[in-house]
Amino acid sequence: MAEDLFLQEIINITLLSLRVSGTAVLMGALIGIPVGTYLGFRQFKGKKTMMRLVDIMLKSIVNTFMGLPPVAVGLVVYLLLTTSGPLGWLGLLYTPAAMVITQLIMVIPIIIGVTMSAVGSVEKSIKEKALSLGATENQAAWLVLREARVGVLTSIIVAFGAAISEVGGIMISGGNIRWLTRTLTTAIVVETELGNFNMALTLGAILLSIAFVINLALTILQLKGSRR
Amino acid sequence: MIALEVINLSKEYSGRLVLKNVTFNVREGEFFVIVGPNGSGKTTLLRILDLLEDPTSGKVFFDGEEVDYSKDRVALRRKIGMVFQQTLLFDMSVYDNVAYPLKIRGALTKVDIEQRVMRMLEDVELLGFEQKNALTLSGGEAQRVALAQALVTEPSFLLLDEPTANLDPKNVSIVEGVLSRLNRENKTTIIMTTHNMFQVERLAQRVAILNEGEIKTIGAFRDVFGYQSPLAW
Numbered sequence: 294m295a296e297d298l299f300l301q302e303i304i305n306i307t308l309l310s311l312r313v314s315g316t317a318v319l320m321g322a323l324i325g326i327p328v329g330t331y332l333g334f335r336q337f338k339g340k341k342t343m344m345r346l347v348d349i350m351l352k353s354i355v356n357t358f359m360g361l362p363p364v365a366v367g368l369v370v371y372l373l374l375t376t377s378g379p380l381g382w383l384g385l386l387y388t389p390a391a392m393v394i395t396q397l398i399m400v401i402p403i404i405i406g407v408t409m410s411a412v413g414s415v416e417k418s419i420k421e422k423a424l425s426l427g428a429t430e431n432q433a434a435w436l437v438l439r440e441a442r443v444g445v446l447t448s449i450i451v452a453f454g455a456a457i458s459e460v461g462g463i464m465i466s467g468g469n470i471r472w473l474t475r476t477l478t479t480a481i482v483v484e485t486e487l488g489n490f491n492m493a494l495t496l497g498a499i500l501l502s503i504a505f506v507i508n509l510a511l512t513i514l515q516l517k518g519s520r521r
Numbered sequence: 522m523i524a525l526e527v528i529n530l531s532k533e534y535s536g537r538l539v540l541k542n543v544t545f546n547v548r549e550g551e552f553f554v555i556v557g558p559n560g561s562g563k564t565t566l567l568r569i570l571d572l573l574e575d576p577t578s579g580k581v582f583f584d585g586e587e588v589d590y591s592k593d594r595v596a597l598r599r600k601i602g603m604v605f606q607q608t609l610l611f612d613m614s615v616y617d618n619v620a621y622p623l624k625i626r627g628a629l630t631k632v633d634i635e636q637r638v639m640r641m642l643e644d645v646e647l648l649g650f651e652q653k654n655a656l657t658l659s660g661g662e663a664q665r666v667a668l669a670q671a672l673v674t675e676p677s678f679l680l681l682d683e684p685t686a687n688l689d690p691k692n693v694s695i696v697e698g699v700l701s702r703l704n705r706e707n708k709t710t711i712i713m714t715t716h717n718m719f720q721v722e723r724l725a726q727r728v729a730i731l732n733e734g735e736i737k738t739i740g741a742f743r744d745v746f747g748y749q750s751p752l753a754w
Contacts, residue, residue, distance in 0.1 A: 422609050425571055426622040426670060427599040436621075440612055 299492070302472070307499055310476040313389050313463070314456035317396035318404075322449050325404025329448065330438055332405065333412025355409060358402035363395070367462030370395045374466065387468035392476070395462040400452035407451055411444020412437060443514055450511045457503055477503075523585070524549040524710045525570070525678065530579030532565050532734075539565050541734040543579070550708035552700075554721050557731035563714040564606065566731070567680045570712065571603045583678065599626065602671035603680040608663045610655035610670075615647065618655045619669045626674065641669040644702075646695055661692030668696060672703065679703070681713035685720065697724060
């Protein structure tokens with residue numbers, strides 16, 4: 294009976310982790326890929342000093358936000374969603390939705406940044422070649438994005454890796470409530486504090502396995518996609 | 522009939538004039554070759570003719586119509602094929618690379634596209650390479666795919682920027698064969714730059730010497746170089 298409950302809780306925690314991080318990354322990709330593509334493309338346009346300055350500023354901001362401290366993000370989300378906060382009426386604090394919001398804020402800059410870099414690193418001449426072959430601007434942009442596809446996929450995998458292993462932010466906004474908002478990382482913290490090393494180690498192994506699968510996928514993608 | 526007319530074309534980069542009042546014309550169906558040392562402005566000239574760059578001043582007419590560089594250039598660009606000096610192919614199969622210009626035009630059925638691509642691959646002697654990734658090809662094979670890409674749409678104008686530089690004799694022969702046939706049978710107007718004087722003798726109906734951004738002379742091979750080539754037309 295106790296073993297069943299133990300297993301059930303582990304499954305619950307694992308699935309919640311995957312659901313929260315998966316949703317955050319999916320939503321982050323929908324926002325981050327178009328923005329990252331746009332910013333990556335800016336390098337192809339004009340060489341005017343003003344545009345370059347704006348470009349540098351935008352890219353620096355994105356790069357700064359790529360390293361957002363999760364705890365700070367969790368705190369901001371908490372302050373926004375708390376009863377007296379501006380979004381308190383939504384009643385989302387200490388729910389999986391609050392955790393998704395926290396991770397979404399974290400992963401968007403990662404996806405933008407890596408996509409931007411991938412699109413920006415595609416040779417400028419690829420776009421010129423497409424235009425020369427009769428492509429419209431949009432068709433050429435699509436081709437560049439296709440050429441940068443490995444980088445774009447990498448951005449998603451990196452973002453998922455960051456989200457699934459994050460602890461501080463979701464601990465604050467999700468509250469680490471058993472059976473409701475407890476994820477792999479927050480559970481490991483609690484179980485360690487309680488001295489339940491058996492549970493903590495099991496969860497740690499699961500987290501490590503997920504991280505391994507992510508990195509395996511990333512490596513295979515990079516090997517398959519690198520320009521020969 | 523004049524197919525291409527260039528009048529007083531100049532191009533400036535950061536205060537440096539790389540093309541200075543370049544003026545010439547090319548007749549319909551003519552094989553016109555531009556010769557000049559490195560840095561003479563040949564590539565810049567072809568890039569302007571391919572509408573990839575704007576001239577600083579001057580006019581360009583295709584089939585009597587002046588090019589408006591401020592407008593959308595897709596329609597005009599689709600009449601022009603260009604082969605770049607640096608071969609650059611897309612990370613896809615040879616077939617998809619050659620089919621790309623046809624697909625983006627959206628005017629042909631899948632069957633028609635396949636027929637054209639296969640015919641083109643046969644012309645450049647690359648049948649059997651369709652499913653290979655284009656990035657795995659040798660330099661000569663890649664340049665032949667690039668040529669097929671530029672020709673598959675049957676352009677009215679073909680611009681070639683040193684298309685056989687760095688190719689071995691076998692590949693040079695294949696490329697030259699395709700170009701000669703295209704010019705002779707389809708009456709495609711071809712403008713090519715090269716360093717290879719033998720190639721000029723073999724292919725050019727007229728030749729222009731471009732040096733330090735200026736056209737120094739234009740004429741038939743014998744008029745420009747002072748002797749009649751035994752290989753001349």
